[in-house]
């Protein structure tokens with residue numbers, strides 16, 4: 001721990017290594033300097049001990065020799081003048097010999113041998129001095145015999161002195177050699193220690209370098225491994241780096257990057273829910289994992305009804321808000337351990353493992369639907385968006401994850417087709433249906449090019465004289481090998497796939513051509529009505545497309561009526577109002593189809609530019625026999641009258657129904673009582689006015 005705190009960065013470790021290098025180098029340097037200085041002190045000592053002492057000894061010797069030589073000269077000349085002249089010199093030599101000896105003697109006595117030689121020399125020098133002093137005194141007194149005797153005594157002392165001096169010099173030389181040998185061996189020791197120190201220094205430097213390299217390279221290798229794993233898409237790495245140094249920081253950053261990448265790859269950025277990739281992985285893991293044999297696994301597909309409308313009309317920001325809110329609502333409906341994912345667009349999925357009872361799934365699905373029933377507040381506006389749910393079960397429907405998803409999707413489409421805002425379970429028949437729908441879809445795509453579409457027209461007659469005032473264009477598909485397919489069998493598929501937009505344009509063009517043809521005579525007006533699908537309103541150029549078709553076919557706007565469904569007006573959406581207002585401004589009339597079957601709010605009748613209400617055939621057909629329905633039809637007629645709208649009764653099959661409608665102020669009727677939808681050529685043979693029909697005539701029409 002301490003090590004990590006002290007050497008927690010690469011920088012500090014390198015500084016530490018350099019510090020160790022510097023300390024060891026300085027140590028070696030100091031050691032060398034100290035050793036050299038010690039050696040120089042030793043050499044200096046040797047010099048002072050031996051050389052200087054020898055010089056003193058030689059000075060003593062020279063002084064003694066000088067004094068003796070001068071004394072001998074005095075003895076040879078025996079002149080008083082010489083005695084007077086040389087006696088001070090002799091004394092001076094002797095004094096100098098004493099001085100030199102005095103400085104020699106105490107300075108350097110090491111051992112017994114030296115002491116012995118020094119003692120002998122000291123005694124001999126003193127003796128010599130005494131003889132020399134006696135001789136000088138004898139010469140001064142001109143007592144030459146006494147002088148000779150003193151000289152002779154001195155000669156013996158000088159001889160002995162010479163021997164002792166030789167011995168002392170030899171001893172000194174021996175000591176000098178020993179000191180020199182000592183210095184040489186010290187130098188060798190220093191050099192050996194220096195070598196050892198250098199080696200130790202190198203070993204320490206190597207050990208520190210290896211430790212530092214290992215502390216860098218190990219984590220660095222793991223960091224590189226981590227980077228490579230991330231680069232190859234492996235985002236569940238167990239590699240770790242504990243250090244807090246620069247590599248540790250790099251590793252921590254890569255871990256963070258890995259987490260963020262995982263978030264990006266496995267989660268939807270808008271809702272933060274798991275995305276399709278993660279959902280599929282979890283589904284596969286759950287299916288592959290140990291399973292409770294009594295438990296089911298549920299897969300739910302959830303699609304928001306009318307999401308596209310919100311997105312297109314209120315903008316993508318509102319669409320995003322809706323999706324985020326939907327994600328939150330879904331999340332609170334599930335159990336802990338379930339997974340909600342956004343698969344894309346408005347498509348959500350829920351993975352529900354360990355379902356002991358199917359009723360649990362029913363409850364969750366109901367809870368989700370109820371949650372979606374609550375209003376969504378987007379940009380300060382209230383929006384109602386329901387949802388449709390499809391459910392598949394493991395292992396009942398399949399044990400394959402892909403199938404489970406596909407089946408839940410099919411069930412979800414079934415829920416949509418069954419009126420939306422509900423849930424459906426997958427069943428085998430759905431797969432067959434789906435296969436049929438797929439075949440239908442691919443054939444339908446080619447139906448327009450192959451010219452397999454036909455328009456039939458069902459006449460509308462006015463009360464009371466049953467004059468033909470217009471017709472409704474109804475699409476048919478003459479499918480190869482099948483025959484005439486009614487629109488209810490293929491229009492839902494065309495709407496789901498978006499094919500309805502091209503088909504609708506084809507219908508508009510054909511209907512406009514027919515209207516232009518039938519109104520060419522200019523006698524009585526024949527208004528052709530065309531059904532428009534909600535999907536056609538989603539394309540933003542609908543108004544210009546209709547305008548272009550009118551121009552192209554020569555159809556005047558007053559010859560065309562556009563039929564829309566009530567549900568389109570429930571969108572509460574400015575774009576629909578704008579489009580309808582544009583149609584109104586062009587001179588087209590707008591009719592509400594299947595009026596009464598939609599939702600209860602009637603306020604749209606005042607808000608939208610509506611010319612005609614088409615009472616749904618279910619009301620019309622029951623009105624003649626059921627009092628309540630009769631009252632409803634009367635109420636609709638009354639509302640339309642108040643709002644200045646025309647009413648067309650659909651599905652009139654009996655004379656009683658026609659009479660009831662006429663008596664209650666309905667202006668126009670349409671139904672098998674007068675005519676079934678007819679191919680265009682047959683329209684030419686229609687009578688201008690239908691005779692009031694008797695019920696018995698119905699079968700023949």
Ligand SMILES: Nc1nc2c(ncn2[C@@H]2O[C@@H]3COP(=O)(O)O[C@H]4[C@@H](O)[C@H](n5cnc6c(=O)[nH]c(N)nc65)O[C@@H]4COP(=O)(O)O[C@H]3[C@H]2O)c(=O)[nH]1
Nearest residue numbers: 474475486487488507531532533651652653670671672673
């Ligand atoms: N039982 C009974 N039925 C009667 C009677 N009189 C008319 N009908 C049928 O009622 C439907 C009236 O059309 P719709 O309500 O607009 O309902 C239409 C309309 O919603 C849709 N549709 C038809 N053609 C087109 C089209 O070109 N575009 C779009 N978007 N939808 C179309 O398909 C629906 C069904 O069309 P069809 O099968 O042609 O069915 C027609 C017509 O044949 C009657 O007396 N008794």
